[in-house]
Amino acid sequence: MLTREEIRSWPKAELHVHLDGSLRPETLLELAQQERLAHRLPGRTPEEIWQALEAVDRSRSLEEYLSWFRYTIMVLQRKEALYRAAYELVQDAARENVRYIEVRYSPILHTERGLSLEAVNDAVLAGLQDAERDTGTRARLIICGLRDRYESYSFRLAELAVAYKGRGVVGFDLAGGEAGNPAKLHVHAFQYAREHNLNLTCHAGEAWGPASIKQALHDCGVHRIGHGVSLQEDEDLLQYVIDHRIPLEVCPTSNVQTRVVPTLAEHPVRYYVQRRVRVTINTDNRLFSRTTLTDELWRCHKELGFDEPTLKWIVLNGFKSAFLPYEERKALLDEVLPLLGASRPAVRPTLGDG
Numbered sequence: 001m002l003t004r005e006e007i008r009s010w011p012k013a014e015l016h017v018h019l020d021g022s023l024r025p026e027t028l029l030e031l032a033q034q035e036r037l038a039h040r041l042p043g044r045t046p047e048e049i050w051q052a053l054e055a056v057d058r059s060r061s062l063e064e065y066l067s068w069f070r071y072t073i074m075v076l077q078r079k080e081a082l083y084r085a086a087y088e089l090v091q092d093a094a095r096e097n098v099r100y101i102e103v104r105y106s107p108i109l110h111t112e113r114g115l116s117l118e119a120v121n122d123a124v125l126a127g128l129q130d131a132e133r134d135t136g137t138r139a140r141l142i143i144c145g146l147r148d149r150y151e152s153y154s155f156r157l158a159e160l161a162v163a164y165k166g167r168g169v170v171g172f173d174l175a176g177g178e179a180g181n182p183a184k185l186h187v188h189a190f191q192y193a194r195e196h197n198l199n200l201t202c203h204a205g206e207a208w209g210p211a212s213i214k215q216a217l218h219d220c221g222v223h224r225i226g227h228g229v230s231l232q233e234d235e236d237l238l239q240y241v242i243d244h245r246i247p248l249e250v251c252p253t254s255n256v257q258t259r260v261v262p263t264l265a266e267h268p269v270r271y272y273v274q275r276r277v278r279v280t281i282n283t284d285n286r287l288f289s290r291t292t293l294t295d296e297l298w299r300c301h302k303e304l305g306f307d308e309p310t311l312k313w314i315v316l317n318g319f320k321s322a323f324l325p326y327e328e329r330k331a332l333l334d335e336v337l338p339l340l341g342a343s344r345p346a347v348r349p350t351l352g353d354g
């Protein structure tokens, strides 16, 4: 049996976490007080807010789960608030030894008080970069288009992502209510990002069947899949995902909360690991799912029986699937492998710089 502390001490990578879903309850309250919006929060103290969030577990659908974001989005409309949320998220991750983190959000949700998309993004990037400098945890950004809005919005966000490529933004994603909002309606946004050699991921197979994953992969050309819970329903597609080593960004607690799986014990992630799908484990939303990356791995250990080698393999999958340039990713892997008591295969090319 592993201890939670052992898992906490391992170097880890997190690839799927939403900025607006991961505020500290104290920060949510303070920002709401500053904006005179505290009366709209579901609690008057951080403890009360934390307790009120237990209701998230009783969400009846992904849409109901997503409705909780109204509390955080209303306080994230100023540069200082965005900076603080980004900074603290990296700080929280660093405290549990996350060495690499990709934070995602949709800048368009933070323009209600007149900030431009660029001003929003600059504030978030500044928060991530300052936190990286102070903690040593590498932090990068993914920009999300929104499924339930017009494609013109997603396209504008893809343009923004491309404009910031090489300056902290490493990818483009599509998030929001999945059922009834097919990814293929946003194909031009993905195409634009792909033409500019940006990394792509997409929430898919969370609240809709494998057809959604197929669209993400084949119509939109994504490199990773967010969630992918319904992948098990299509054996041929599952084999394709295995063969092409397409990473899945699995978020166990979130998937139970949104009723995508009835219980964690019934989550297909166990089957995916058995089939050697490139599984990564993530928090999705540290506030609304009231979790950390350590907790998610710990739950996989306790409730799914993942042993130490399996969990370490998953942790390494996280580093391997990072949207970092290959050389940087390799250097990061070389840094963490010995800390996980693992080593690289002995057979490798010996040619020098060519």
Ligand SMILES: [Zn+2]
Pocket: 016, 018, 175, 203, 226, 284
């Ligand atoms: Zn997500």
